[in-house]
Amino acid sequence: MPVPPQVQKVLDDVDKQLHEPSTVTNVLATVEQKTGVKRLHLVLGVVGLQALYLIFGHSAQLVCNFMGFVYPAYMSIKAIESSNKEDDTQWLTYWVIFAILSVVEFFSVQIVAVFPVYWLFKSIFLLYLYLPSFLGAAKLYHRFVKPVAARHSGSIDAKIGNFADRVNSAAGKLANEVRDHME
Template identity: 30%
Template sequence: MDKFEQALAKVDGFIAQYPSVTQYEKLKELEEKTGHSKVYFFVGALSLILSLIYVTGGMKLASDLVGFLYPAYMSFKALEGGKTVDGDATQWMTYWVIFSFMMLLESTFPLARTVRFFHLIKIGVIIWLYHPQTSGAQVIYSSVVRPNVQKFAGAKKTE
């Protein structure tokens, strides 16, 4: 099996794993009617959506969507079910505090956006914040936010 076929198999596994998000049944119907792989339709639709996002809102919109869509979905799951695969409600609340602060800084210091590849860097930082293997939001909260807020709030430091 060559690399292209391996990539197709991975995408096929992904769309089968999340049937409600990827509209798996509709993709299967298209595959049966046309004889072309459902993976091609999925990749084509995804490419079209990403192109429209880029054309209409640019990288700012793309980075804001990366920072909002998945975390909002996981926050909803955490609120509805108590625990999620990637952590609990506390992890997502921590993410939203850090993300909100980041957005505030971005709007307060617009010159930051003049940095080359700012939005690509922002996307990387956002993914680092919420990715379960890195939990960057927890790192920033415990090392920067919590100690400084405790100084002003007068709370005792607990570990």
């Protein structure tokens, strides 16, 4: 059965990445050489096992959130340290979408009860958000978040300013009361 062209492109991109010099690809090259199994097939096997664990595993939520946090956090640190502004924008955009997803996910207990493969789909979605071949976070941001933020930024800024004024006023009153009691 032939592989659809979109899937073949992803497989080719992954295989290309698996042949670029790095610590991980060096380990994969050694395993490939000793077992005779192509490194792409090794990675696909690990991905398949990971997918099964995300469906049936006891700590699937932890593993999924680990996937959505550790690599992006590491890449964000690298972006902060680089002089390139584009990678900063990419990772800030990812974290905005990740934060929105985290708020929506407050209802995950109910979602998982009805949709048991939720953690697998969330993991795939997180990969879509941050992998360079997709950059889904930027697509979602420009399609959904940016228009909403632009439309409501004036009222949001005013409410934040109003809230900040209230907090400053309350803090001032509290400081005065503490001073009065101390005297």
